[in-house]
Each structure stands twice: as C-alpha cells, then as structure tokens.
Amino acid sequence: MSESTDVKQSDAKQSDAKQSDARRLSVFKTYKLYVGGKFPRSESGRVYEVQDSKGTWLANAPLSSRKDARDAVVAARKAFGPWSGATAYNRGQILYRIAEMLEGRRDQFVRDVADAEGLSKSRAAAVVDAAVDRWVWYAGWTDKIAQIAGGGNPVAGPYFNLSTPEPTGVVAVVAPQDSSFLGLVSVLAPVIATGNTTVVVASEKSPLPALTLGEVLATSDLPGGVVNILTGRAAEIAPSLAAHQDVNAIDLTGAGAGTDLARDLEIAAADNLKRVLRPSSATDWTAPQGTERLTAFLETKTVWHPTGSLGASGSAY
Template structure:
C-alpha cells in the first residue's frame, strides 16, 4: 500500500454562521513554542471586522428575544458537541499552549465544564440582579436585566481555549452577540470552536470569530458605532488605553483588562458586565380589585 499524503486542515474565520476566508485572502503562520509550523490562520482585515459586526447586529434581535431557558439549552449543547471532539481539542490546546497531553486534557475538560456552568446561569441571573423594588405608593416597581447588544471580545492571549470560553460564554449566555478576536499567537482552538458552534444550534451571527493581528482588528471594533461594549481582556496596557479612548465615542461599556485565574470559580462578574437594568413602574390598581399580579 502506498503511503498516504498528509491532509492539512484549512482554518477559516467564523462569521454569520459561515466559514469565509479573510476578505483580503491574507494568512499568517501559526507556530508552537518550539517554532514548529502548525497551520496558516486567516489574517483578518478591517472589512472582516465590519462584516462580523453586521452579522452580530442581525442576530441580536432573535438571540436576545429567545427565552433564557432556550439559551441555556443551546449552551449545554455546545458542551455536548465539545465533549464529542475532546481529543481534537486536547491536541490543539497542547500545541497552542505548549502543554503536556494530560495538562491540555484538564484545560479542555475545564472549558467544557464552563459551558455547562454558564448554561445553568442563563435563567437564574435575572433573580440575582433583578427583582421587585419597595416603593412608597400603589405601584409595582420591577427591575430586570437586559443584554447590552453587540460585544467585541478580545480573547486572552495566553489562555487560548479556557480563557476564550471564559470570556465568550457569559456574553452570549445573557443574550448579547459577540465579535471575538482570538489569541493572536494561538488562534487555532478558537477557529475549531467555530466549527463546534456551527453544529450546536447557535444561530448564525451570535458568535463571530476573527483571527489575526489583535491591534489591527480591535481598532475598528472599538470605534464602530454599532458595537455597544468591548471586553479588553486580551489587550496589553497601551492598546487597552487607546481602545478605551476610541470606545468612548459612542459610550460603549468597557471591561478593562485585569489579572484573571481562568481555572478558578468564575462567579457572576462577567455575566453582569454587559447587562443593562430596565426598571418598570406599574400601578397596582389596574391589575384587579385585589391589586395583585398573576
């Protein structure tokens, strides 16, 4: 039997539920920590960033309007699909982060568990940050959390998979849509995650994944008038400062970079980072003779 040719994987962006190449056709080499070539990744352009925002905005209405329970089901489905491709992600994370197979397996397992964690929070966070407020008068005063909108996410540079999941999952769990800039040095696990999302009932455009030079892609996103918030986790101090200045133009919510142990209990901080509080007053007298609501 003749020796088979090696079939190399072609990595593509994930935008609007599809897998386009970079608009410019550019790629860049991805290498491991021993300088071994792993693959060519798409080098996204400003046009790719704008296309991703358009896709995210188009998907926002349907995703934010879905029930929290339904979003939880979909996030759990992502965990299911990741579990089925666990071995592939263990290999990619080991190559990307220079980890042993056992350590990479622990990272992938933690990332799968994190999807389950946030799936469970989708229909509970409203009870934590919302509720009925006591007021002086014959009124109901109810506060409920609502998603901010389109969130640009600069994924962590070093934690290419667990860190990525830890910043992405809470954004979409609460009804926002996301434009993610993957780790510049280690983008391959993120691009493979796009393949999982495409088969996990996540509507196209809810998550859009770009790869390339972080500063080059982040600048147009920070200044984009249709981006409502930005997570600067993957930016260094100088880039974060420049992006925060650009983000002020349309009063984006900004989550500043800070040291994070992604292996620790994530808590609810990132769930509430991109939520707005809507408060409604309602007279009790119009709800019936008893003044109670059902």
C-alpha cells in the first residue's frame, strides 16, 4: 500500500472521528447535596448557576432550603454516637483513606479549583496538593490530640484526677467563601478528626469542589452522616443551623469578620449556649496549621479514681 493511500485513510479516520464528536450530545453533570451518605436533590427543587472567575457558566448547584438544613442535622446527630465512639486510631485510618482517594482524583480537583478560583493549572495543583497534605496532617492528630488536651491533675487526696477531651457533638460549619478547597479542608478535617459530626455550608460562589469532595466521602470508609454538605446562600441556610437546638457548636469562618451575618448567627447560637468559633479578619490558608481548630470543639471530662484500690470504680463529672 502506497504512502499516499495511508495518508488518505488516516485523514478519513480523523474526519469520521470529528463528525462523531460533533454528533454527540454534551453530558452535563448533575450536582446534588450530600446528606446522610446519600445524594438528595434540594427539598425545594431549586438550583442556581455557578460561574467561573470569567463569568462562564460551569454548572447548576442545588439551592438548599431550611428543610435541607434540618435533614442534615438529623443525619449528623444519628451518626454522632458511632463516630464519637470509634477509636481515635480507627478515625485516623478512615481520614487517611480519604486522603488517598483525594490524591486519586487530584486532576478533577485541580480543574474544579482552577475554575472556581480563577487560578492557573499549576497554582491550582499547588492548592490541591496542600489540601491533601493538610488532610493527612489532621488524620495523624486523631490519636494524639488527647496528649495535649488532657492529662493528670494534681489533687490533695488519695485520688487520681484525669482530664480527657471528648467531642462536642454536631458542629455547623460555614466554610470559607474564597478558598473553596484548601480552606474547606482546613475547617472540616479538624472537626471530624476529633469525633464530631458536621453540617457544612459550602462556598456560595464556588461550591463545586465541596460537592466533589462529597463524592469522595461517599465512596470512602467514612460513615454516612458524619459529614453533610449543603450548597446555596449562607444567609438563608446558616441562621436555621445557628438556632437549631440539636446543633452544639458553629464555626463562623465563612460568615466574615465584623459582618451583620456573623453577628446575627452568634446571637442565634446563644439560645442554647453553642460553642462559637468566631471568624478571623484575615486567614492565610496556606500557612501551617496549629491545634486551635482541633481543640475548638472539644469538651473536657474529668474522672476521679481512688489510688491503691484497683477494684474500685471511679466517678466522672
């Protein structure tokens, strides 16, 4: 067969491939909420347009309602007992498995972050790598936080007096608005690493990395309900979470420091004495993390035990 014949056949195949691609319909992704380990549509049936930094349409995201928020709290409360009762070592294994899966879907997160935050592919890749590394870092703290948040207390008497940290309960998190993945990981991972369950209100303008994270969590070993992800308007969803009597704490990071929303949420949270983590005026999510977020949603249990009598039972307060 001549060289000219080979070239003609190759050109014909390329032409057929182009025509085939032209005939294909675009398959757009349908994004849904992540609640109780499942992917429901918003109870209201509403969606809103998500655009990239240039104003180009990317997808329709669910516009969560207050009913969605209540459903998420129910799921988080149901999951709290088993998750807080798991060993710290087991929680660390599960979180590390999630990091493995994040690494496996790195390219997708790079695309999502690049579109969401208007970054170049190389800068978005650096952000995603930092987020995966941070998740691993928090995974390593699950069985170590008790070493710095607890300890033996000196008492006058023949007793051991020990303080140990315990999770607060259901924590509502208003995720950062401008750091759609690294900021999200930075506020989410420490909450569940210490045994809490959470309802996350994702970045309103850039929710797609959070929804993709939900897909990762659903196929990991993380029990359903430990993390619940809502998208939509924080000003609409967060107040019902702040006032919810079965929410034990709230992280106001994404509400913004000094804003009316942050003030209103803090007032609503006071009704049942929620723990409140106030937003900072400026947070550099690329900076190394301390243990502040690990200890922000921990309670302290104190146990007394008589010395020299191994058979006696102690009493907890």
